Amino acid sequence: MQAAASLSLASSPSSATASRSARFAEYSGSDAFLRPFSSLRLCGLRREVLASRFLHRHWSSRTALSCARRPPRKVSAAATDNGGAAKGFDYDLVIIGAGVGGHGAAIHAVERGLKTAIIEGDIVGGTCVNRGCVPSKALLAVSGRMRELQSEHHLKSLGIQVSASGYDRQAVADHANNLASKIRGNLTNSLKALGVDILTGVGTIVGKQKVKYGKVGFSDTEVTAKDIIIATGSVPFVPKGIEIDGKTVFTSDHALKLEWVPDWIAIVGSGYIGLEFSDVYTALGSEVTFIEALDQLMPGFDPEIGKLAQRILINPRKIDYHTGVFASKITPAKDGKPVTIELIDAKTKAPKDTLEVDAALIATGRAPFTKGLGLENINVVTERGFVPVNERMQVIDANGNLVPHVYCIGDANGKLMLAHAASAQGISVVEQVYGNDNVLNHLSIPAACFTHPEISMVGLTEPQAREKAEKEGFTVSVAKTSFKANTKALAENEGEGLAKMIYRPDTGEILGVHILGLHAADLIHEASNAMALGTPIQDIKFAVHAHPTLSEVLDELFKSAKVDIGTSHAVTEPVPV
C-alpha cells in the first residue's frame, strides 16, 4: 500500500521544487544579465513607483541558480550609483528574491534612504506576478463574466437577453500571460527608476553580512550588506506518490497557462487554489471532482462561511467531492489511458476508491524555497523547509539565538502565505533596519478568495475566538448582516451573501470578520483597518457610508453589534464651518 501523503508542507523539495531548480539552472542568458543594472537615481519617479504598487509588484530579469565553482569576484560600491552605503559595506540592504515581498521591502528601503540591491535567480515578480495572484485573477475575471453570461435566470431578471456566450481559450490564456508581463515590466521599471540595483543570479549567504550571486557557468560576485533580507518564496508542494507530467497531472504553475480545458478534472485540495480554479474550470465548461484530506471542503474558512460557500459555490455547480481521503497515487494519462487516482482513507489509510479523470490539478499547499541559500553558513536549520523567525522576522539560528542583521519575509518563513503579507513584512523589517521598532499585527491582515461571489476574512474564526475567550475568560458575541438587505446588491441582483463579525461585547474589540458576497475582497478592508488601528466598534459604527453601496453591509454589521459601553471618543462633536 502507498504511504500516506502528508498534510503538512514538505521539508524536502518536491518534484515541483526540483523542476524549478532545473528551470533556474537551464537558463543561459547573455553576460549582460550578470551586470548589476546601473540605476538611475531619480526622485521625480515616485508617482510611477506608487502606481506600480497598485499594479502589484513585479519585474523582469532572467537568470540561473548558480553553484559556486569559481572564486567570488568582489564588487565595489562604486559599481553602482544609488547613493552611499553604511561605512565598510557595498549596500545598506541586500534582499534575496525579487518576489512581492522583496519588491515591497526594496521600494520602502529606498524611501528610507537605504542603498539597496535585490538579487533574483529567475524572473522578477516571483510567484504572485508570474505564477500566482496576477494570472489567476485574470482567469477569474473571465470566469466571472462567463458565469454572468451563462446565468439566463439572472440576466432575465435584469431584463437582459443574450443569445449565446462562448470563449476563445487561447485568447483567455493570452490575457493572463499578457497581464503578468505588463505588471512585471511596470515593477521592473519602478525598481530601476528608484535606483534599486537588480543583481541577477542565485543569491547565497556566504558569511556574516556577505552574499554572493551568480549564474551557472559564470563566476560569482560577492557583495557585503549591513542587513540582509531573505525573500525566496515558495513552490507548489506535491505529495509523495503523485507524478506530475505538466500536461494531465499538474500544479497551478501549469494550470495558469490554460493550455487546455479538460472535460473532467480532479482538484486535489480544496484550499484557495483549488477553490479559485474550480470557479475558473466550471465557468469554462469542465466538471470538477474535489479530493480533500480533511472531513469537509474548504477547511480553512470559518465553518459557517464554509457551509454557505458549499451552498453557493459548490452544490449548484458541476462539482462533486470526496472528503476525508488522500490521493495516495496519481498516474498521468498515457497511451490512451486516463489519469488514474488512488484514494485512501485519510485516517485508516485503507484503500477507498480509484478515479479515472482527464486531468488532475494538485493544489495541496506550497513548500518554502530555501534551497541553495547557504543557511548552513549562518548556522540556521530550517523547520519543514521554512526559515525560523521571531515576530520581527529576525532569523533564529540552530541554538535559538537571533542571527544579527538577517531577516526572512514572505512565503519562505511560512507565517502567512499571502502576497500582501510578504510585502508588509518587508516594510516592517525595513522600518526596524531604519531604527523604528515595528511588529506587524498578523491578525489584522486580510485574506480573500476570488471566487464568484468572493470570500474574505480577517482575524479569528468563530471557533478560534470562542477558544481564546474560554482560555482568557471573556465573552464573545457574533453579529451578522445579509447582502439581501443591501440596496446595491439587490440592484445588481446579487443578494446572496453574508457578513459576520465576532467581537467582544465588553470592550467593542473586533476579533474577526468574514464575508461571502459580491466584492467581499474589497469590503473586508474597513474591518481589517479597524483591527490594525485598534478602532473599536463603538467608534467605527459612527462612520458614514455612501448610499447605496455594498459598504453598507459592513455599516449594518457594526451598527447591529451590541457593545456594553458607550462611544469611546466624541465623534459627533460639531465642527465650526
Ligand SMILES: Cc1cc2nc3c(=O)[nH]c(=O)nc-3n(C[C@H](O)[C@H](O)[C@H](O)COP(=O)(O)OP(=O)(O)OC[C@H]3O[C@@H](n4cnc5c(N)ncnc54)[C@H](O)[C@@H]3O)c2cc1C
Ligand atoms: C495560483 C496562486 C494564486 C495566488 N493568489 C494570491 C492572491 O490572490 N492574493 C495573495 O495575497 N496571494 C496569492 N498567492 C500567494 C502569493 O503568490 C505568495 O504569497 C507570494 O508570491 C509570496 O511572495 P514572496 O515574495 O514571499 O515569494 P515569491 O513571490 O515566491 O518570490 C520569491 C522570489 O525569490 C526568487 N528566489 C528564490 N531563491 C532565490 C535565490 N537563492 N536567489 C535569488 N532569487 C531567489 C524566486 O525566483 C522568486 O522570484 C497565490 C499563489 C498562487 C500559487
Ligand SMILES: NC(=O)c1ccc[n+]([C@@H]2O[C@H](COP(=O)([O-])OP(=O)(O)OC[C@H]3O[C@@H](n4cnc5c(N)ncnc54)[C@H](O)[C@@H]3O)[C@@H](O)[C@H]2O)c1
Ligand atoms: N486568493 C488568495 O489569496 C490565494 C489564492 C491562491 C493561493 N493562495 C496562497 O497559496 C497557498 C497555497 O494554496 P493551496 O490552495 O495550495 O493550499 P491551502 O493550504 O489553502 O489548501 C490546501 C488544501 O489541500 C488539502 N490537502 C493537503 N494535502 C492533501 C492530500 N494529499 N490529499 C487531499 N487533500 C490534501 C488540505 O487539507 C487543504 O484543504 C495558500 O497558503 C494561500 O495562502 C492565496
